[in-house]
Amino acid sequence: DDTPYDTQFCNWTVQSRFPSNQVTLGPWVNPTFLVGDFGLLRESFKNQEWGFQNWTTRRLQLTYNGLSWRDTAQVQFSMRRKAYWYTINIVIPSQIMWVMCYSSLYIRPDASPARVSLVVLSILTLITLSNRAFDMLPIVSEPVWITDYLFILNILCCAHLAQFILLHSALRAQDRRKKRKQQQQQQD
Numbered sequence: 001d002d003t004p005y006d007t008q009f010c011n012w013t014v015q016s017r018f019p020s021n022q023v024t025l026g027p028w029v030n031p032t033f034l035v036g037d038f039g040l041l042r043e044s045f046k047n048q049e050w051g052f053q054n055w056t057t058r059r060l061q062l063t064y065n066g067l068s069w070r071d072t073a074q075v076q077f078s079m080r081r082k083a084y085w086y087t088i089n090i091v092i093p094s095q096i097m098w099v100m101c102y103s104s105l106y107i108r109p110d111a112s113p114a115r116v117s118l119v120v121l122s123i124l125t126l127i128t129l130s131n132r133a134f135d136m137l138p139i140v141s142e143p144v145w146i147t148d149y150l151f152i153l154n155i156l157c158c159a160h161l162a163q164f165i166l167l168h169s170a171l172r173a174q175d176r177r178k179k180r181k182q183q184q185q186q187q188d
Contacts, residue, residue, distance in 0.1 A: 006081055008078065013073070013075075053079075086133075091149075094149070097125045105160065115164050120161070
């Protein structure tokens with residue numbers, strides 16, 4: 001599933017209530033914006049979240065209860081969610097947080113506060129971004145790539161933290177061995 005950049009396919013059917021009437025969807029104002037053979041205007045369909053595309057229209061005569069033919073107009077189009085909001089507010093900040101977390105690997109191992117603060121700040125920010133993404137997305141029972149992406153980044157950041165904990169523990173154990181060795185040499 002490509003949510004949040006999902007595409008919805010819409011089929012809108014308008015049918016006359018009376019057999020002798022024709023279906024008309026709108027006035028013909030500017031022929032360059034017309035969809036199909038009747039006056040539905042593309043320019044009137046605008047939205048900040050969705051992009052409308054692939055417009056097709058058909059005029060049909062459909063049967064009603066098998067008794068009479070009714071004039072019918074069908075409009076088909078697709079709506080694709082625009083990616084701008086998710087890209088600017090979720091994807092790019094999460095990549096910055098992961099790079100910041102990854103950069104902690106290049107800080108001296110004995111500089112514990114600097115390394116820990118970079119990693120923990122990245123993890124907390126990614127959790128906040130994940131919560132924001134979950135709040136904005138529709139509830140679905142399928143995997144959604146953006147939440148999987150944020151989950152994987154959280155795992156990578158936690159792996160950086162685990163790596164730091166192991167490295168810091170190993171360095172402390174090495175320092176203790178050096179101190180014991182020095183104490184034994186001084187006693188001898």
